[in-house]
Amino acid sequence: MSKKDINNKPFDEGTLLKLDIFRDCFREWFPVFVHNTAISRIYIYDMFAGSGKDSIGKDGSPLILLKEARGNEKQHCKVLSNNQWKKVVFGFNEFDTNKKIALEALLRDNQSLCQKECPIKCPYTNSLFFQSEDFKKLFLNENFRRVLSNPKFAKFVLLDQYGFKQIDEDVFLNLVNSPTTDFIFFIASSFIRRFQTLPAVTKYFRENQIRFDESKPKECHRVITEYYRSLVPSDRDYYVHAFTIQKGKNYYGLIFGTNHSLGMEKFVKVCWKHDSMSGDSNCNIDNDYLPGTLFFEQDNSNKKSMVKDEIERLILEGTITSNIQGLQYALKRGCEPKLFVEVITQLKKTGKVTIIGKFNRQSTNIHRIDEYLIELA
Numbered sequence: 001m002s003k004k005d006i007n008n009k010p011f012d013e014g015t016l017l018k019l020d021i022f023r024d025c026f027r028e029w030f031p032v033f034v035h036n037t038a039i040s041r042i043y044i045y046d047m048f049a050g051s052g053k054d055s056i057g058k059d060g061s062p063l064i065l066l067k068e069a070r071g072n073e074k075q076h077c078k079v080l081s082n083n084q085w086k087k088v089v090f091g092f093n094e095f096d097t098n099k100k101i102a103l104e105a106l107l108r109d110n111q112s113l114c115q116k117e118c119p120i121k122c123p124y125t126n127s128l129f130f131q132s133e134d135f136k137k138l139f140l141n142e143n144f145r146r147v148l149s150n151p152k153f154a155k156f157v158l159l160d161q162y163g164f165k166q167i168d169e170d171v172f173l174n175l176v177n178s179p180t181t182d183f184i185f186f187i188a189s190s191f192i193r194r195f196q197t198l199p200a201v202t203k204y205f206r207e208n209q210i211r212f213d214e215s216k217p218k219e220c221h222r223v224i225t226e227y228y229r230s231l232v233p234s235d236r237d238y239y240v241h242a243f244t245i246q247k248g249k250n251y252y253g254l255i256f257g258t259n260h261s262l263g264m265e266k267f268v269k270v271c272w273k274h275d276s277m278s279g280d281s282n283c284n285i286d287n288d289y290l291p292g293t294l295f296f297e298q299d300n301s302n303k304k305s306m307v308k309d310e311i312e313r314l315i316l317e318g319t320i321t322s323n324i325q326g327l328q329y330a331l332k333r334g335c336e337p338k339l340f341v342e343v344i345t346q347l348k349k350t351g352k353v354t355i356i357g358k359f360n361r362q363s364t365n366i367h368r369i370d371e372y373l374i375e376l377a
Contacts, residue, residue: 011054014247017282018160018186021243021254021270023064026156028266029182030069033154034076034086039180041153042088044069047135048160049092051099052106061160062092062107069124070114080123088124093131093138100132135166139174151179159185164192168204169231175257176232182258184267189221190250218244218285221253228255239264241334243271244281251283261367264331272336277301279334307333311343315353315374322373327366338363344374351377 011019026044033039049062059067069088070077080086092107094100107128115122131138138144147153157175159167167185175183193212195201210227212220225242232238241264244253256267272279277288278301286302311329314320320329326340341363347353357372 008055010056011058012247014245014252014282016058017245017274018252018254019059019061019064021274022061022158022160022184023068024270024273025184025256025267026065026068026158028270029156029263030076031071032262032266034079036154039152039154040086042086043091043147043153043155044089044158045091045093045155046158046160047093047138048162048166049094049100049103050160051094051102061158062090062103063110065158066090066107066110066124066128074118074120077118077120077123081121084123088127090124090128091131092129093133093135095132095134097132100130104128104130135161136171139171145174148174148178148181153180155181155183157181157183159183161186163188164201165204169206172228172231172257176236176238176259179259182256182260182263182267184254184256186252186254187221187224188250188252189224189244190217190252192224193217193220193251218246218251218281218283220251222280222285224253225255239332241267241271242280243274244283244285246281246283261328261331262365265337265364265366268331268334268336271334278303279336304335304339307335308339308343311340312347315344315347316376318376320374322371323360324366324369324371326374327363327369331366336363337366353377 030042033042044065046061046065050060052060052062054060080088092103094103111124111128115125148155155178161167164187167187175181192201192205192210196210196212205227209230210223212223221242221244225240229240232240237259239258239261240255242253242255244251258264258267268279275281277284278286288301307330310333311320311326314329315326320326323340323344326344327337330337330340341361344353345361348355348359354375354377355372356375358370359372360370362369
């Protein structure tokens, strides 16, 4: 289905923030697979693409994705033009035929102009595909499912739906179970909270699986995220994180999913760039003291303190027994893994733990870090 036409007026601040996160997320994601020799194709899907720009010419998600795929100073184009065996495919879907036509004209004009101005052989010639299809029908398409299931194909799936109806349990779990696939979707969490008992809402979510605290409206997107996280099979090592966006009195948000710790590291990095206190909202969701107030702490926040306390407790209880487990825990709690390093360094310094193996303070690319064990003193 088509999302509400937000392109016929200037994007509001919430929409601009959403687009900035899309941009930053894709900017982090794309180079990983450009340089990954095990990946033969990169598929970039924008399933609710819109018409491409707002009323004053600000780029929508399709142009953002296309421009980021070129890279700063066209560095990605340079790499891909010398690696013809690696193909990049853009798939743009917009249910509204008129908007789809406008989008295709806009992107093809942009691509043509880029090719005329650039001496590099364009790696994206014949890489742009456009459809005007119902999302659910497209999602069930055999060719699309074949792409999703291929581990040699990297997939970035953007689902900027309007409302909440399109990303149901089946869609979510199919994405979760797709190898080498990262996805990010938008959802109107306030509307689910407001109309949670109506059939129009309950038909899309398991009954009685979502419980809101009406005294904490800012946390409604966290509740929705936890619902989706609960759908992931317990035996799957999977990462889900979210970002709440307040627009007036309503709360919307993004939900990101990846089966690899590096994907989660990069999305969490983006979130903390946009929210240095909690890494998951534009509305001071944890009621921290703000810059300029008496008790503001530059390097601390309620979220950081809570997760650091959790990590310390789990180490001293013997639940976290290695640096890898600790780094992954911080990541799954939506924090940068360096939080674990701060905790373990202090526990080691105070003699509460000893390290078996070579101690290191590494906290990025945790899938490549040498593991050490933690033993209670």
